[in-house]
Amino acid sequence: MGTEMIVSAIAEYAAPLLGDMGLELVEVQFRREGHGWVLRLFIDSEAGVTLDDCAAVSREVSAWLDVEDMIDHPYHLEVSSPGLERPLTKIDDFRRFAGRKARIKLREPKDGQRVFTGTLEGVAGDCITVVADGRPVQIMFEEIARARLAL
Numbered sequence: 001m002g003t004e005m006i007v008s009a010i011a012e013y014a015a016p017l018l019g020d021m022g023l024e025l026v027e028v029q030f031r032r033e034g035h036g037w038v039l040r041l042f043i044d045s046e047a048g049v050t051l052d053d054c055a056a057v058s059r060e061v062s063a064w065l066d067v068e069d070m071i072d073h074p075y076h077l078e079v080s081s082p083g084l085e086r087p088l089t090k091i092d093d094f095r096r097f098a099g100r101k102a103r104i105k106l107r108e109p110k111d112g113q114r115v116f117t118g119t120l121e122g123v124a125g126d127c128i129t130v131v132a133d134g135r136p137v138q139i140m141f142e143e144i145a146r147a148r149l150a151l
Contacts, residue, residue, distance in 0.1 A: 003030050006070055010039070014061055018043060023053060026082045027089060030075075037075035042082040049081040088147040094120055094128045103150040104130060106143050117150055 007028045015025045026042040043049055043057055058079045065071065088094055088102060103117045110116075116139070118132030126141040 006030050009068075009070060010041070010061070010065075013064055014041060014057075017060055018057065021053070021056065023049070023057065027087055035076075037071075037073060038078060039071070039075050040078045040080070042080060042086070044082055044086065054079040054081075084151060085148050088149065091123060091126060091128075091141050094141075094147075095123045097149060098122055101150045102130060102147055104128075104139060104147040105145045106139065107145045108143070110137070110139065110143065 007030050011025060011028045014028065018025045023043045023045045026044050029038070029040040031038060041057060041061060043053065045053070058077060061079070062077055065077070088097065098120050100120055101118065102120050103115065105115050108114070116130055116132040116137055118130045118137070121129040121131050121136060123129070128139050128141060129136050130139065131137070
């Protein structure tokens with residue numbers, strides 16, 4: 001099974017599980033690093049993430065992975081908070097973090113610019129408004145390659 005399929009299968013399993021636990025799945029990563037393969041789940045909640053939350057998710061996902069046996073080589077499972085510069089991956093993330101500073105990278109340049117850093121102002125449908133360099137910029141969600149909160 002390929003890396004993308006593994007990430008997709010884990011996300012499909014973990015998202016509803018975390019929802020039942022009062023948590024949100026932010027991102028799943030599976031990649032080779034210096035010490036071997038690492039499977040990372042980034043989780044979040046309105047109240048923040050505790051060490052107990054990470055341990056509970058790790059136990060549940062680890063047990064499921066043992067049963068499914070979809071990864072045929074050694075790996076390390078890590079579960080953590082996405083941190084202060086968390087990725088914004090869903091349209092609801094842009095709503096939730098309105099008023100916060102974000103860095104948005106577009107798939108294609110808009111007005112000659114590909115990266116916008118500014119304050120998230122709001123969302124209307126699939127259109128996100130960010131105030132960058134003192135001016136509002138409207139960006140369609142599908143135009144975004146990557147976005148994350150910024151300090």
